[in-house]
Amino acid sequence: MAGVMANPEKLPWTFGIEIEMLFVFDEEKIRTGPAYQYILPEKFVQGDGDDLKTDLDMKLVHNLDDDDVLRKISAMKQAANILRHKGLDLALHVKPNNQNKKFNRWMLTTESHVLDPQDDDQLARWSEGRLQDSEPLSFHGVELISPILDAPNLHSNSQVESMSEIARYANVIAEASTVDEPYQFISNPENAGVHVHIGLRPKDGKQVSIPVDVLRHLAWIIVCFEDVMTLLHHPERHGYGETKITSRSNRTTFGSRQWAEHHSCRALDMEAVFLRIFTKHVTDDQDLSNLKEVMCSTPTTYVHPHYTKFWFVNFFNIKPGPEVAKLTVEFRQHHGTLDANDLREWVIFVTALMRTAERKANESKTKQWKEAAGTPNAELEEKAKYSGMFDGRRTLKELFDLMGLPIERRSYWWERAKKFRRVVFTLERDYDALVLCLGGCGDRPQRDCEGWAHGELDLQPW
Template identity: 25%
Template sequence: MNQHPRRPAPLQTDICQHERPESSHSQHSVRQRSHLDTPVSSIYSPPLYWRHFLSPPRQGQQEQQHQHQQQVMSLTFGIELEYVFAFDLNPRVGFEWMGTDGMTDKDLFGHDDTGSGDDFALSSDQESESSMDWESSEPSEKTEEHNDDDDVHHRRVVVVSRTDRGRSNRHQNARIGLPSATMFLTQSILENSGLECTVGERGYGSWNIQVDGSIDEPEKLSKYIPDRLDAEDEGDWVVSGQELVSRVLTAPYEFLSFDVFRSSDALREISSYLEALHGKPKDPFGVFVNESCGFHVHVARKPPPRQDSSSSSSSMDHSDDDDDDDDDEMIPLPILQHLAYLLVQFEELINVLHHESRRCRSDWDSHYVQTNLMGIRRSSHWCRHNVESVDLIKAQKKIFHKDMTPSGLAKLMDATLRPKLDGSGNLVLETRYKFVNFEPLTYQGGAKTIEFRQHIGTMDFDEIAHWTHFTLCLVRTAERMALCGGDQQFGVNDSPCSPSSSSPDHLPVSFRKKQANKYRLRCAKLQDEFERMYDLLEFDEDVRGYWRKRFVRLNPAEGFRVGKDQNGVEYILDEEDRCPSCM
C-alpha cells in the first residue's frame, strides 16, 4: 500500500475506512463553496451575524466621532414596581379629591347590598342566612378568581359588618378591595401631584397602573405603615396589590457614572412618582412591600432613527410591519450572548446581593424568580458548586454557537428542568420567571427587552437607582466585551488563556474561545471574584462600597458558608436541606 508521504499511516488507515470516491472535479466544486461552510472556518471564523455587528455598513464619509457613536447603543429602560396600596375609607377633611365618598361596597368589594336593612352586604353566591353567625364579629371569607391575561389570580375578599359609613369596626382587619376600584384611587393620588398616569392599559407611552395577583395583601397594616394608622383603625382601611409600570425612559449614553445616573431626568421622574405614592405621615393612604412583591427592570435598545419616519417611536413600542424592523430595534445578538456569558459567570455572586427569598435556593423561595443556569449546569443540585470549569466550557459552546439565534438564546437561558405549581395549584411558566428573562426576544412585533426580575419589591429610591444602574452596567459591559477584539481586552490582556499568551506561534483559537478569552479566569478567593465583577462593570469606589455593605446586611456571618473545590477555588456553599433536588 502506497502511503501519502505527508500523512501518517494510522490517520491514512482511518480515512480510508470512510473514504468515498471523489474526482478532482468534485474536490474543485467543494473549494468553490463559501469558506464559512468548511469545518475550519466554522470553528475559527466569526458567524455572519457577528461580521455584520462588528463591521456595520457605512454611508459615505463620516467624521470619526460619528463612527464611534454608530457602534455604541442608545439604551432605554423601564421599571415595574409591585406593591400593596392601602387607603382609609373615611379620609379626613381635605382629602375629598381621593373620591372614596361615592364608592359603594359593590364597587370596592364586588358584593351586592341585600337591601334587607341589615348591616351585611353579601354577594349572590355568599352563604345563606341560616349558615351565618349573625352575632359574630369575625369576618367571613370568600374566594374570587380574576383572569389577567394568562395568569389566574385568587383573591380573598373579607366581608365585615359595619353599622354605617361614618363609624368603623374596631379591632377588625383591613379588607381587600377589587383592583377595578382601587387602581383609580392610586391614579387620583398621582394626578393630584401633577403626574400623568393611566389605568390598565398596554404599552409604554405613559406610566400605567396594573393589577398583580401574585401579591399577598396582609390584613395587619399597622406594622407596615405605623405612621398612618393604629391597630384599632384597621377596619376602616382597604388594601390591594398593584403594579406601577413606568413609561420608556432614556438611559445615559455610554459610561454610566452612578452620580450622573442618579441625577438624570429619568431618575428624577422616578423619584417624583415614589414621593407621590409615599405621601406624608398621617395621610389617609400609603404603599408598602412584602416578600411577595418584586421590582423588575426592562432594558432595550433605542431604535435608530429612520430616514423616512416623521415621528419617533419608543424602544418598547414596536411596529410589527416586518421582522427586519424588529431585528433593528433589538439589542444585537452578540451583545446578548456576552450578557448571557456574564450571567453564567456571576450569577452566584449576584444572588447573594439579593434578599434570600429571591435566590431560588429551595422550593419555599419565590416561584417567580428562577435560575438562568438550568441549560448550562451539569446538575440540578444547588448544594454543589454553582458553575464549575466544565460548565463554563459548556456555556462557551452553547452561547457562542455559530448558529445561535435570539430565540435559541432565550430557550437556553430560560430552560427549566421540571414544572412547578404555585400555592393555588396553578402551573408556573418558568420560561418567563427567571432572574433575567430573555423570553421577550421571541415576541413577534412586541417589546424586545431584557427583563431583570430578581430584585425584591422596594419603594426605596436608593435601592431602585442602584439596581437599575447595576442592570444597565451589565448590558454596557456586554456591549463593550462584544466590540473589543482579542488584543483589546479592556484590562484583561494578561489572562493566562488569552490568545497572545497561549503560544508564540499564535496557534488558531476557536471563535467561541476568543470570546471567552476576553475575561479573566475565575479568581480563587470570593472577595477577588467580586472585585473582578466590579472591575468589569466599571464601578467606582462609592458604588462598590454600597454593594459591599449590602452584601454584609443580607448575608449574616452565621448563615453564610464558603466551600472549596478540589482546586482550592472558593464558592458559596448551600446546605442539602435547602436543595430542591436533595429533598
C-alpha cells in the same frame, strides 16, 4: 440586523422600570373624611390613555367573579386618584399586561404577584408600624410602570433627566404613605419586587433588537457571577424556598433536569456553560432562538410552558414574536422598595452590565487560537476574554473590575452586601437555614463565590 455591531460601545441604551406595591386603604375613613372625598372611585375622571376594560381571561386567570372585578376597578381608581392628586401624570390600566406598547407615559396597573400580609404582626412590620389592624383595610396589588427612558451614564456625576423622574415618582408615593392618611403604598422585600427592562432606543417608531453577540456576553456574565450578584440583594431575593422569589436561578437550565436541584447539590461545569451560550448558528434569527432556549428553558416535567419569564434575569423578550411587547432583557431580582437611591443604583448597575457585555462583544481578540477538536475557533477566541474565570471562586472585586465600576458605586454595593448578610441571621427568619434545592435533597446552598462566609466581606472590593 441583530448581529450588526456598528459604533462599538455607543448603542443607545434605554430602560423601563416596574415597581410593585401593595395599595392598602380604609374605605370607611375615606368616605367619612371630608379631606379624602377626592379619592372616592365615583370622583375618578377617565383620561386619555386610561383603559378600564376587563375580559374573561382576567377573571379566569385570577379566579375573579364580577363583584371581585368591580372591587378591583374601584380600588385602582382610588389609587390613581391619590397619585394624580399628588401631581403624578399616569394612565390607569386595570387589566394586567394590557399596556400601551409605545411605553410613552407612566402607567398604573394591577399586579397579582404582590402579597397581602398574613396577620397583623406582618402588617405592622411591612408598614414600619404605621398600620396595626388589618380588619378594616382593603389590599390590592398594583404596579407602576415607567415609559421608555434614556439609560444613565455610569461615570457621570450628574443625574440624567430619567433618573430624576424615577426619584420624583418614588418619593411622591413614599411621602404619600404617612401615618396620618387612610391609605398606604407598601413595597418591601417580603411582598413585592422591582423589575428593570433594558433595551435599545426605538428607531422610526419600531423596536430595535439587541445584538446577539451582546446578549451572549451578558448571559455568560449573568450565569458566571450569579452568586456574586445575589450577595447584593435581600435574602428574600436569594432564591430560597418559601421566600418571595423562590428558585429563580438562571443556572437552572444548565444543570439537573430536576427543578433547581443542581444549584445546591453540585457545581456547574463553567466551560460547558460557556460553550452552550456561545454556540453559533447560520443566522442571527437561529442564534436568538438558541440563546432564548438556553436561558429560558425549564424542565418540562415540572413547569409549563417550556419557556419561563421568571428567572432572575429574563431573556424571554430577546426575539421578536407575537408574545413579545418589548425587545428587552428584564432584570427581576431586586426587592420591592420605594427608596429612590436604591432604585437609582440598581438601574445604573444593570445598565453597566449591558455596557460591559457590549464592550466585551466588541473587544478585539488579542490571542490566536488553534482549532480544537469539536470546538469552533471563534468560541475559543471569545473564551480568551475571560481568562481566569472558569476556575476558583469569584469575588465582588472581580465583578466590579469587569464592569469598571467607580469607587462610589463599589462602596454603595459593598455596604449593601454587608447589610444583607446581617439580615440573613435576623430574629424574624433564619434565612441561613433555608435551602435552594427543591429536588428533595435538603442540602444547604453551596455558593461559588467569596462573601457568603464570615469575614469574607471585610476587604474593600477595590
